[in-house]
Amino acid sequence: MSENHKHTLLIFGKRTELYFSILCGVFLATGFLLDKLSQLSDTLIVVSYIISYGFGAYFISIEAYHKLRRGLFEIDFLMIAAALGAAYIGSWAEGSLLLFLFSLGHALEHYAMNRAEKSIKALGNLSPKTAFLKQGNTLKEIPIENLKINDIIVVKPNSKIAADGVIINGTSSINQAPITGESIPVDKSAIQDHKQPLDFNAIDKSHIVFSGTINGDNKLEVHVLKLTKDSTVSRLINLVNEVETQKSPTQRRTKKFEKIYVPIVIILVTILCFAFLVINESFQTSLYRAITVLVAASPCALAISTPSAVLSGIARAAQRGVLIKGGKALEDLGTITTIAFDKTGTLTEGQPKLKQLIAFNNFNLKELYKLVYDVERLSNHPLARAIANAIKNQEQFDDENNAANVQAIQGKGIQASYKNEPVYIGNLKLITDQDIPISKTIENQINKNLEAGETVMLVGYKNQIIGLISVMDVPRKSASQTLQRLKEIGIKRLIMLTGDHKRVGQAIAQQIGLTEARGNLLPEDKVEAIRELIARNGKVAMVGDGVNDAPAMALSTVSIAMGAAGSDVALETADVALMSDKLEMLPFVIGLSRKSKRIINQNIFISLGVVAILVTVTILGLTNIGLAVLFHEGSTIVVVINALRLLSYKEN
Numbered sequence: 001m002s003e004n005h006k007h008t009l010l011i012f013g014k015r016t017e018l019y020f021s022i023l024c025g026v027f028l029a030t031g032f033l034l035d036k037l038s039q040l041s042d043t044l045i046v047v048s049y050i051i052s053y054g055f056g057a058y059f060i061s062i063e064a065y066h067k068l069r070r071g072l073f074e075i076d077f078l079m080i081a082a083a084l085g086a087a088y089i090g091s092w093a094e095g096s097l098l099l100f101l102f103s104l105g106h107a108l109e110h111y112a113m114n115r116a117e118k119s120i121k122a123l124g125n126l127s128p129k130t131a132f133l134k135q136g137n138t139l140k141e142i143p144i145e146n147l148k149i150n151d152i153i154v155v156k157p158n159s160k161i162a163a164d165g166v167i168i169n170g171t172s173s174i175n176q177a178p179i180t181g182e183s184i185p186v187d188k189s190a191i192q193d194h195k196q197p198l199d200f201n202a203i204d205k206s207h208i209v210f211s212g213t214i215n216g217d218n219k220l221e222v223h224v225l226k227l228t229k230d231s232t233v234s235r236l237i238n239l240v241n242e243v244e245t246q247k248s249p250t251q252r253r254t255k256k257f258e259k260i261y262v263p264i265v266i267i268l269v270t271i272l273c274f275a276f277l278v279i280n281e282s283f284q285t286s287l288y289r290a291i292t293v294l295v296a297a298s299p300c301a302l303a304i305s306t307p308s309a310v311l312s313g314i315a316r317a318a319q320r321g322v323l324i325k326g327g328k329a330l331e332d333l334g335t336i337t338t339i340a341f342d343k344t345g346t347l348t349e350g351q352p353k354l355k356q357l358i359a360f361n362n363f364n365l366k367e368l369y370k371l372v373y374d375v376e377r378l379s380n381h382p383l384a385r386a387i388a389n390a391i392k393n394q395e396q397f398d399d400e401n402n403a404a405n406v407q408a409i410q411g412k413g414i415q416a417s418y419k420n421e422p423v424y425i426g427n428l429k430l431i432t433d434q435d436i437p438i439s440k441t442i443e444n445q446i447n448k449n450l451e452a453g454e455t456v457m458l459v460g461y462k463n464q465i466i467g468l469i470s471v472m473d474v475p476r477k478s479a480s481q482t483l484q485r486l487k488e489i490g491i492k493r494l495i496m497l498t499g500d501h502k503r504v505g506q507a508i509a510q511q512i513g514l515t516e517a518r519g520n521l522l523p524e525d526k527v528e529a530i531r532e533l534i535a536r537n538g539k540v541a542m543v544g545d546g547v548n549d550a551p552a553m554a555l556s557t558v559s560i561a562m563g564a565a566g567s568d569v570a571l572e573t574a575d576v577a578l579m580s581d582k583l584e585m586l587p588f589v590i591g592l593s594r595k596s597k598r599i600i601n602q603n604i605f606i607s608l609g610v611v612a613i614l615v616t617v618t619i620l621g622l623t624n625i626g627l628a629v630l631f632h633e634g635s636t637i638v639v640v641i642n643a644l645r646l647l648s649y650k651e652n
């Protein structure tokens with residue numbers, strides 16, 4: 001619909017449609033008052049109605065014309081036909097009322113649609129037009145489009161950040177509400193050493209800043225890591241634009257229904273025009289009845305009932321930092337009773353603490369630290385980053401790296417070469433795959449760590465185990481409360497799918513209250529698990545961070561990405577993105593989806609109900625055009641207003 005508006009001239013800006021509708025109403029009222037109150041000539045009254053028609057029919061005619069050219073007879077066409085018919089039989093006031101209410105309904109619908117985009121597009125405006133580029137000791141103000149990767153910009157206190165990047169100087173509290181919806185500012189500090197190559201996705205979020213967010217009281221220097229067009233805010237805006245094109249299942253069903261229904265109405269009405277040939281009445285009377293049926297039977301309310309609810313729901317979610325990509329995700333989410341979770345970074349903080357690093361087989365401990373550090377700092381895995389950072393803070397190693405050729409072995413660990421000999425760091429499976437023997441002592445040690453709920457990794461080098469690394473990841477603070485809440489609202493199965501050891505998974509699952517935990521899963525096992533859950537439960541939502549769980553997420557009915565403000569893949573592919581890392585948004589979006597679905601059902605019931613009653617009453621000759629118009633268009637507006645209730649949805 002809005003696509004057609006691009007062809008038209010919006011002289012009063014975006015609200016032109018609403019103003020035209022109001023003007024239509026004003027001239028309708030004028031005509032009506034002139035008619036009732038004064039003895040003025042009929043010409044003046046008709047002129048007033050004609051002007052009213054002009055304003056009311058303007059946008060509708062344009063839409064009808066564009067659709068007709070594509071061979072589509074839709075509601076706009078029906079409305080124009082009914083209004084012209086009404087004018088022909090002299091029922092100007094009714095025709096004008098019809099156009100007024102129809103155009104008002106449309107204006108309201110577009111208002112609802114714009115809200116969805118606006119809540120995020122406003123952020124686009126939030127990002128400043130210029131940035132302060134640091135060149136040696138001078139600052140130069142340049143347009144943000146001219147920023148290049150690896151530029152250094154200076155962000156003044158309390159000003160907007162101009163680019164996605166990493167802080168290299170300064171500490172500040174940053175308001176990220178524009179992107180994550182969180183109202184509380186987040187503390188950010190400079191990255192330790194910024195000599196090595198910087199990977200936006202790999203850097204800890206506490207050093208990353210986003211374009212469009214607002215700096216606190218301190219000056220910052222930011223190393224630019226993304227071009228303006230690739231910034232998180234820009235990508236969000238693009239995604240929001242795509243949202244509108246993804247129709248919900250109900251939307252598709254009603255569209256299909258309309259395709260058959262509208263032609264039937266046209267045929268029925270045409271036949272009714274010739275009723276005077278069969279029964280004893282004038283052509284005028286037949287025409288009057290036909291037009292009334294046309295008004296009564298038009299599925300305007302039905303056409304608007306789902307899209308307005310879907311878009312209001314999406315807009316409401318966006319206000320809270322949740323991006324729902326389309327009506328399908330919104331409708332599906334409301335019917336979910338099974339949710340699968342990835343562990344690391346989803347249910348847990350994803351910042352494991354190094355617990356133990358033990359050497360075996362007389363390997364020098366200092367050398368083991370160096371080996372693990374050199375290998376793990378070449379990997380992007382959350383475990384690797386945690387381990388490398390912990391060692392770096394503990395030991396003072398130089399930058400020289402003895403490791404090379406790092407390769408991830410999905411779900412098992414990594415392989416690399418260290419001083420030209422192959423080295424393996426990962427779980428038990430990785431080690432046994434290499435036929436490296438495991439002694440009783442080592443086995444006992446592994447069990448001890450597992451019992452404590454720690455994730456255990458072994459280091460295999462020169463065909464023996466030279467060390468054991470254990471780390472501990474803590475559950476997110478909000479995890480157990482969120483899971484409790486999910487159970488309360490009727491989610492039956494909450495399942496953890498993790499690549500970690502089964503015992504570690506179960507320890508955490510018990511702690512936070514999941515109904516089930518499955519461990520030792522390779523990424524393909526996670527996919528298999530989702531397939532099985534779908535077969536058993538119909539619809540399954542998968543919550544993950546995109547690391548090692550992307551294929552499983554893709555297969556799930558609704559995929560939900562955590563902390564999408566930082567990860568490219570997750571944001572792009574997930575059906576729902578939680579812009580902040582907040583698990584506690586889950587009950588909120590599920591509640592919102594259910595409410596949206598309820599409102600859609602109410603709307604469909606109202607619109608079809610009104611049509612059924614009106615058509616019957618009209619054919620029985622029990623109503624007039626005026627009443628038909630009022631009830632018919634009234635139901636359209638009721639439906640839109642019902643949908644707009646979603647904009648103030650609160651979880652109770």
Ligand SMILES: Nc1ncnc2c1ncn2[C@@H]1O[C@H](COP(=O)(O)OP(=O)(O)OP(=O)(O)O)[C@@H](O)[C@H]1O
Nearest residue numbers: 343344379381384411412413426427498499500548
């Ligand atoms: N870079 C790495 N260094 C050491 N061990 C690793 C590395 N990557 C993976 N592993 C080992 O492989 C196991 C499985 O990893 P995977 O990425 O599949 O899952 P995970 O990170 O443990 O948890 P989740 O599946 O919940 O995200 C890890 O538990 C760890 O033992």
Ligand SMILES: [Zn+2]
Nearest residue numbers: 079102298300
């Ligand atoms: Zn209508």
